[in-house]
Amino acid sequence: MKIILASASPRRYELLLQIGCQFEVIASQVEEDNQKKLPPAQLAVFHARDKALAVAGQKLVADDDIVIGADTIVVHKGKIFGKPKDKEDAINMLTELSGQEHHVITGVSVIKGRRIWTDFAVTQVHLKQLCCHEIESYIATGEPMDKAGAYAIQGKGALLVESISGCYSNVVGLPLVTLARLMEKAGVRFL
């Protein structure tokens, strides 16, 4: 039995390593469509499921293998922010999130054979008020471009985060307690 992370995200890779999981990586190639008319948490779960299913369907994945998929979005006043398309998009996201509380939601999906378990975690994050110079110079680090909401709490983006309430690893891209709960259902314990 193998555990397979259906993700190209180095953050998810690091978080799984952190809890001592032995796993392989097969990136899913699924393109998220954040315009889909679904409530935010359902949207994140839908994409997480899609990513895991795309990998679970591959020939090299056996029936008793466990596939993990995840999707992280930022939600502010009902608006969903995925990864910024370009620099201008990143500026707009950070300008909107500046000084505001928002939610980070990660949908998680675990598949084993024909069984599929899904869940999500929500963390409230409060960004400090940012001036144009801070936004410009943060974007110049290159860090925001592959992160939902255009910041990375685990990187220099920590300088933007006033406070959080909820699961930290959820913000980084994989809520570990939520994942462990799903993995237990699939017969795997990390502790």
Ligand SMILES: Cc1cn([C@H]2C[C@H](O)[C@@H](COP(=O)(O)OP(=O)(O)OP(=O)(O)O)O2)c(=O)[nH]c1=O
């Ligand atoms: C808010 C926030 C997001 N992120 C990241 C986590 C996710 O990798 C990314 C959101 O993009 P996702 O589409 O969830 O994932 P991904 O494209 O990186 O990887 P894959 O689809 O192959 O699984 O944003 C951080 O690293 N730090 C943060 O503080």
